Each structure stands twice: as C-alpha cells, then as structure tokens.
Amino acid sequence: MTVALMWEARAVEGRGEKLLSWAKEQVLEPAPERRETFRAPADRVLVITWWDAEYGDALPELPEPADELVTRAVHRWRFEAA
Template identity: 45%
Template sequence: MTLAQMWEARAAAGRAAELSDWVREFVLPVLRGSAGLVRTELFAAAGDRVLLITWWEGEPLLVADPPAVLLARPVHRWGFTSEHVE
C-alpha cells in the first residue's frame, strides 16, 4: 500500500524562497535514503505557500516544522492512501 504525506506551509511575508531553501537544506537530506520512501516532490504556490508531497511504502516519516520566523501560520499536514494510478 502506498501512502502519501502532504506537508504545506505558508511563509511569512517575503520569505517563501527561504522556506523552500529550508526544505531543500534540512528536510530532503533527512528523507533521502529513508526506508520505504518512494518519491518526493516540492512545490511553490501563490500566497507564499510551500508544499512537499512524499510517497511511502510503509510507515512515513513526519516532516519537521521549520523555524517559526519563516512561517505565517502553523504547518498543515495530511496523510492519504493511494487508491488509483494510471
């Protein structure tokens, strides 16, 4: 069974690039090579939002919270189970 974990953060005003850099520098290295990790994707969106989706075979790792100074609000997290892929 494949599980997807979504991690979404809204950056403090003008700090989206720093938040995205934080994910690349601190989160992705921790995830790389983790047992069960299938894939990661990092997105940027309007409104200074940064989204990380990870796919897992088995129990996923939780992504850490960034430094509070980078955030406009608390991080949101969702877990999903894959039901169909084409």
C-alpha cells in the same frame, strides 16, 4: 500499499524562497520512494512524499520550520492510494 504524506506551510511575506530552500534541505531517513516540492502564490510551499507502507505506519515527516519563516503551523495530510 502506497501512502502519500502532504506537508504545506505558508511563509512570512517575502520569505517564500527561504522556506522553499529550507524544505528542500530537510533529509528524511529512511528516504521516501518519491518526493516532490511545489510552491504557490502567497509564499506557500508543499512537499509530498510517497511511501510503500500501511496507512497507520509511523513514517518520517518534515518538521515544523522556525517561527520566523512561517505565518502559521504546518498543515499535514495523509492519503492512501485508491
């Protein structure tokens, strides 16, 4: 089964590039099968990772960034392939 984890954060105004760099630097062990990083207006950063796992398996996730980088807690979602 394929499980996708989505991680989305909104940077403090003007800190989008710093948040994007921070997200790209985070290492997940073990590494996912696939990982993509996106950015959007309003200094938002989205990271999606794909895993060969069962829906309820414990999987490594990106941590919360430092408070000075984000305006709110990170949003996280988990999906399974349909």
